[in-house]
Amino acid sequence: MRRSAARTLATCLRVLTQLRHDPRTVVLMILVPCMLETLLRLIYAHHRASFDQAGAPLLAIFPLTTVFVVTSIALLRERIGGTLERLLTTPLGRLELLGGYALAFGLVATAQATIASALTLGPLGLHVRGSDVVLVVLAVSVALLGMGLGLLASAFARSEFQVVQFLPATILPQLLLCGLLVARQRMPAGLHALSDVLPLSYAVDGMHHLTLQPGAGGAVWGDVVIVLAFAAGALVLGAGTLRRRTP
């Protein structure tokens, strides 16, 4: 048990060290959400209500896309570069490997969500009635979802070109259906039903609840649990792809 924790932690540190050698990526991951929230505020300069509506959901979408891209490419590199095959011959378990990645990207997502929400809630003046802490918790849950989806995408891609295409393929449809553009209740029945089985819908629902309701309501926690369940499902499915294979 202690050995297992040590291997998970070692993997987390390794992933963070890789990021440390790539400061440009880290800066982009932190700055881009801040830039986009600022842009949103400027676009809605005369529509404060619209900014309040879109600002919080956007905070949930950033970690999904950034962590998806970073995870899918990092794991694709592990698969192509042979390090995954090597790791599978060591005592490191598949869940320990994923746990290490989850810890590392969870930390990055927490930093990203904290900084972006601090800017959005502070200087940009977003009105959120709910709890700031729950907002960050929801953003980190979405990051874990991005990790699970990125892990799955890496299993179905042979190159970086392919894996990056999975971002518009899997995330953009969710973005259209999540209720950000058109409220889900007002969509055609078929699309509404489809949006019910997509995880981003619950992340955006949760952000809407946080925007409108004071405190940390039960509805938000329900959304957090659903997002985490999707993340866990994707991670378990993805773990199944980290196995011996016929090259």
Next chain:
Amino acid sequence: MSRTPGNRGSRADSRVVTGSELTPQRREETAAVLARDVRVRRGTAEALRGVSFSIAAGRITGLLGPSGGGKSTLMRAIAGVQAKVTGELRVLGVAGGGAAVRRQLGYRPQAPSVYEDLTVAENLRYFAAIRAARIDGLLERVGLGGQTHQLARDLSGGQRARVSLAAALVGRPRLLLLDEPTVGLDPLLRRELWQLFAELAGEGATLLVSSHVLDEARHCHDLLLLREGQLVAQLTPSELIARTGTHDMDEAFVRLIEQR
């Protein structure tokens, strides 16, 4: 430098020549790896077409043969990362791999499988951490003492190959599977690595070292000659010379195939 034992084998059956004074039963009990009719399907073809052999513990076994003959597939099968393996394959006394075997196994894949965006020391520290081992002196042993803090991506191909080797040696595994560890290295370095392999065997490790350079047979205690997914022979270098009447390893290999 190479510790080639004398010719002490009896020529056994016709197809696969085995060379050892041990009785077959004794060989199997002490073998680090035991394979019986191992086959690997790859697509519609068979990459390994029923190979049987045993690898003696504490010795250097050379896995030699031309490219595409199944060497890497066999290595991967023993390492437990190859799919669609049939037949019996016992590694360190255990069939089917598992965590107990992985703790005692060092595998160095053919491609230098290290993290390009980490330094040499960071790479080794990670592989040491997941094996709960230490790395002291390992970089000096593979001749990388001066490159400790360089990123792996900034190294030459040969240096990266040695980082990959060092990563397999971390934690003093009992069984080392080294896939083409000396390819592309300069002759001086190649000699140093074979000296290192001899030292490791002297310390009790079992080494399976593959190469498509047949001349490297000189450095091994035992040889497995693999061609087109089949075992041409299992014998010692001196038996190979005695049997084919030549010291030229390429020529010996050709004669061996012609004799079959």
